[in-house]
Amino acid sequence: xxxxxxxxxxxxxxxxxxxxxxxxxxxxxxxxxxxxxxxxxxxx
Amino acid sequence: xxxxxxxxxxxxxxxxxxxxxxxxxxxxxxxxxxxxxxxxxxxxxxxxxxxxxxxxxxxxxxxxxxxxxxxxxxxxxxxxxxxxxxxxxxxxxxxxxxxxxxxxxxxxxxxxxxxxxxxxxxxxxxxxxxxxxxxxxxxxxxxxxxxxxxxxxxxxxxxxxxxxxxxxxxxxxxxxxxxxxxxxxxxxxxxxxxxxxxxxxxxxxxxxxxxxxxxxxxxxxxxxxxxxxxxxxxxxxxxxxxxxxxxxxxxxxxxxxxxxxxxxxxxxxxxxxxxxxxxxxxxxxxxxxxxxxxxxxxxxxxxxxxxxxxxxxxxxxxxxxxxxxxxxxxxxxxxxxxxxxxxxxxxxxxxxxxxxxxxxxxxxxxxxxxxxxxxxxxxxxxxxxxxxxxxxxxxxxxxxxxxxxxxxxxxxxxxxxxxxxxxxxxxxxxxxxxxxxxxxxxxxxxxxxxxxxxxxxxxxxxxxxxxxxxxxxxxxxxxxxxxxxxxxxxxxxxxxxxxxxxxx
Numbered sequence: 001x002x003x004x005x006x007x008x009x010x011x012x013x014x015x016x017x018x019x020x021x022x023x024x025x026x027x028x029x030x031x032x033x034x035x036x037x038x039x040x041x042x043x044x
Numbered sequence: 045x046x047x048x049x050x051x052x053x054x055x056x057x058x059x060x061x062x063x064x065x066x067x068x069x070x071x072x073x074x075x076x077x078x079x080x081x082x083x084x085x086x087x088x089x090x091x092x093x094x095x096x097x098x099x100x101x102x103x104x105x106x107x108x109x110x111x112x113x114x115x116x117x118x119x120x121x122x123x124x125x126x127x128x129x130x131x132x133x134x135x136x137x138x139x140x141x142x143x144x145x146x147x148x149x150x151x152x153x154x155x156x157x158x159x160x161x162x163x164x165x166x167x168x169x170x171x172x173x174x175x176x177x178x179x180x181x182x183x184x185x186x187x188x189x190x191x192x193x194x195x196x197x198x199x200x201x202x203x204x205x206x207x208x209x210x211x212x213x214x215x216x217x218x219x220x221x222x223x224x225x226x227x228x229x230x231x232x233x234x235x236x237x238x239x240x241x242x243x244x245x246x247x248x249x250x251x252x253x254x255x256x257x258x259x260x261x262x263x264x265x266x267x268x269x270x271x272x273x274x275x276x277x278x279x280x281x282x283x284x285x286x287x288x289x290x291x292x293x294x295x296x297x298x299x300x301x302x303x304x305x306x307x308x309x310x311x312x313x314x315x316x317x318x319x320x321x322x323x324x325x326x327x328x329x330x331x332x333x334x335x336x337x338x339x340x341x342x343x344x345x346x347x348x349x350x351x352x353x354x355x356x357x358x359x360x361x362x363x364x365x366x367x368x369x370x371x372x373x374x375x376x377x378x379x380x381x382x383x384x385x386x387x388x389x390x391x392x393x394x395x396x397x398x399x400x401x402x403x404x405x406x407x408x409x410x411x412x413x414x415x416x417x418x419x420x421x422x423x424x425x426x427x428x429x430x431x432x433x434x435x436x437x438x439x440x441x442x443x444x445x446x447x448x449x450x451x452x453x454x455x456x457x458x459x460x461x462x463x464x465x466x467x468x469x470x471x472x473x474x475x476x477x478x479x480x481x482x483x484x485x486x487x488x489x490x491x492x493x494x495x496x497x498x499x500x501x502x503x504x505x506x507x508x509x510x511x512x513x514x515x516x517x518x519x520x521x522x523x524x525x526x527x528x529x530x531x532x533x534x535x536x537x538x539x540x541x542x543x544x545x546x547x548x
Contacts, residue, residue, distance in 0.1 A: 001248050001251055001252045001255075002252060002256060004095075004256060004257060005095065005251065005252050005254075005255040005256040005257075006255070008095045008098070008255040008256070008257055009251065009254075009255040012098055012102070012255070012315055013315070015102065015308075016102075016308055016311045016312035016315050017312045017315070017316075019308045019312075020305065020308045020309045020312045023301065023304050023305045023308060024069065024305050024309070026301065027065055027069065027298065027301050027302065027305055028065055028066060030065075030298060030301070030461070030462070031064070031065040033461075
């Protein structure tokens with residue numbers, strides 16, 4: 001593989017798989033931190 | 045907010061909702077990651093310059109998909125209704141017309157998508173049971189399966205039945221529970237397939253082809269338009285599916301973060317699928333790689349890949365794992381389509397079980413023509429695939445009519461500590477989405493004109509013609525206009541109390 005293709009692969013994997021892992025972790029941490037309402041508040 | 049919580053005419057009752065953030069995200073990923081990620085993205089990326097395609101594809105995730113996902117989240121969460129009720133609530137009686145278009149467009153895709161799910165499931169089973177028969181004459185086998193085959197009808201029925209059973213279980217006990225299993229399993233299977241593909245002798249050629257940036261291709265308008273179209277079709281933005289799942293989110297859900305997780309996760313899965321397929325194609329097809337990639341979605345998946353798997357030791361295991369992954373991806377997307385259609389029927393006053401049985405029966409019958417003949421399948425894929433772009437435009441237009449800034453402040457207001465949707469959202473809805481929509485529609489209609497004379501171009505009975513699109517869309521909009529008053533009365537009071545907004 002050429003150097004440019006390797007660089008592009010690293011960039012894309014970092015952007016999408018790294019980004020996905022980071023965003024998912026942040027999202028689940030925030031939920032544990034209590035950023036949502038108590039489920040009872042959403043019941044009608 | 046004065047809207048009823050569960051069905052247009054039913055008494056208020058406990059609203060269904062996702063039980064956890066992971067449940068919501070898994071369901072959003074299940075919705076977004078479908079057969080298109082596995083059979084279309086690798087092929088289109090390879091045919092449009094590989095690395096040169098990936099750059100605009102990444103850009104358009106944020107210029108088309110994410111803003112439309114936010115609009116859907118906002119509308120679903122504010123109205124707690126499916127697409128027809130939500131559009132009606134934002135636009136009044138005549139809003140029912142675009143609502144019906146969006147809902148039917150995705151439902152029409154559901155009809156033939158159940159057939160695709162059935163094909164994938166059939167190939168998984170057939171490759172496991174009788175590998176030699178499927179791969180020995182792959183082209184002939186595919187012809188026998190795709191034309192008037194009882195096997196296809198049986199697996200279409202099975203796919204529809206499976207989806208109905210899951211959706212009948214409800215959001216938390218059905219959709220959420222199943223997606224929590226399907227999505228991790230899908231990622232494991234894709235990862236295994238990618239490792240196997242890359243480790244084949246010559247597999248690195250596929251990676252080189254996927255990631256090499258050809259600057260000439262990057263400067264070509266076709267690369268950008270194909271990337272935009274792929275992004276629009278792949279993430280599920282503008283289909284009404286995210287809107288439907290948003291109905292079941294908590295009031296203070298972190299909308300922007302969840303949209304980003306789903307969008308970025310969808311692209312991550314596409315990338316992994318391409319890293320599984322392209323190395324395998326280049327390693328095993330050699331000089332015929334271009335021919336394989338040019339054989340279309342079904343040609344690549346059902347004709348070429350089984351033949352290629354037959355050329356390697358342990359190919360049967362790899363083939364079953366790969367087709368199993370495609371089946372899981374297709375099923376998880378089918379669930380979201382069945383749920384959307386079911387939500388629409390529930391908004392008309394039916395309970396979930398009765399609504400999903402109606403959708404299952406209609407879905408099976410309406411999918412039969414596509415199951416029996418590939419020409420019908422191709423026509424429906426063409427008409428309603430392009431229709432999805434119109435659906436996306438309807439979402440943006442609704443937001444513009446409502447007032448983009450007002451929509452953002454009222455319905456995308458974040459919970460404490462959550463990411464804020466800023467002024468960039470206004471720019472994307474007012475400027476980027478309309479330009480992108482006109483460019484995509486113009487491009488696709490122009491691309492057809494290069495292949496036909498004017499009479500064929502406008503032929504309403506053609507498979508890939510502009511005439512067939514205009515006829516079917518026109519019929520749908522006409523019928524929607526006629527029944528809009530009835531639906532408006534049936535769904536109930538569609539007034540939206542804008543003072544309250546979507547987030548109490």
